[in-house]
Amino acid sequence: MVPTAEVRVVVEDEWPALKQVRLAALQDTPRAFWASYDEVVTWPDERWRLWAASGAAYIAWLGEKPSGLAAGIILEGEHHLINMWLAPEARGHGLAEGLIQAVAGWARRDGASVLTLWVVDGNESGRRLYQRLGFELTGETQPFPEGDPRTESKMALRLT
Numbered sequence: 291m292v293p294t295a296e297v298r299v300v301v302e303d304e305w306p307a308l309k310q311v312r313l314a315a316l317q318d319t320p321r322a323f324w325a326s327y328d329e330v331v332t333w334p335d336e337r338w339r340l341w342a343a344s345g346a347a348y349i350a351w352l353g354e355k356p357s358g359l360a361a362g363i364i365l366e367g368e369h370h371l372i373n374m375w376l377a378p379e380a381r382g383h384g385l386a387e388g389l390i391q392a393v394a395g396w397a398r399r400d401g402a403s404v405l406t407l408w409v410v411d412g413n414e415s416g417r418r419l420y421q422r423l424g425f426e427l428t429g430e431t432q433p434f435p436e437g438d439p440r441t442e443s444k445m446a447l448r449l450t
Contacts, residue, residue: 293353295380297388299396300349305335305342311349311356315375322375322410324435348392350376350385360389362396362405369397371407374416390423394449403450408432408442420445 300308316327341347341361350358357380361373371393376386397405407425409416425445434440 293355295350295352295383295385297348297350297358297385297392299345299392300342300347302339302343304349305338307349307356308342308347308359309333309338311359311375311377312373314356314377315359315373318377319375321438321440322413323373346393346396347373348389348396350380350389352377352380352383352385358385358389360393362393364400369400369402369405371405374407386419387423390420394447398449403448405447405449407445409445410434410440410442412440417443417445420447423447 313327313331316323316325316330320327344361346362348360349356350360352358355377358376359373360371360375363370363372371390374386374389376389394405406428407420409420411431425447428444428446430444431441432444434442
């Protein structure tokens, strides 16, 4: 039997699932994110509760297992998609698209006309996914944190 696959907004009492999936992402692909597992694992439960209650975090569920994550954040007046990740076993079920569309819906409901994200240069599968869903490169790039020679490129999706 194929497990059900769905994307849902995280609610406050689901903070343990949010923590579980975020830590799984950091262990599975540690070089994809600015934060490290060692840093995030020390977050107090209250920080997870607040994030879960924000209405801007979405979990992809494969059956009863939290298997993916994407979230929205407003930074310097822009709505950004952050923390995009899917467990290997969750890929190929349409969940990546569902996560991105969920965050885009959050941004639209908040009145945003554009949703942006940063994609690591060299992550061609991620870049293709974002382009397929309408994101375009903006021409902006930025370095990763000190000591990491990689760069990332900004992409934007028009929401209106």
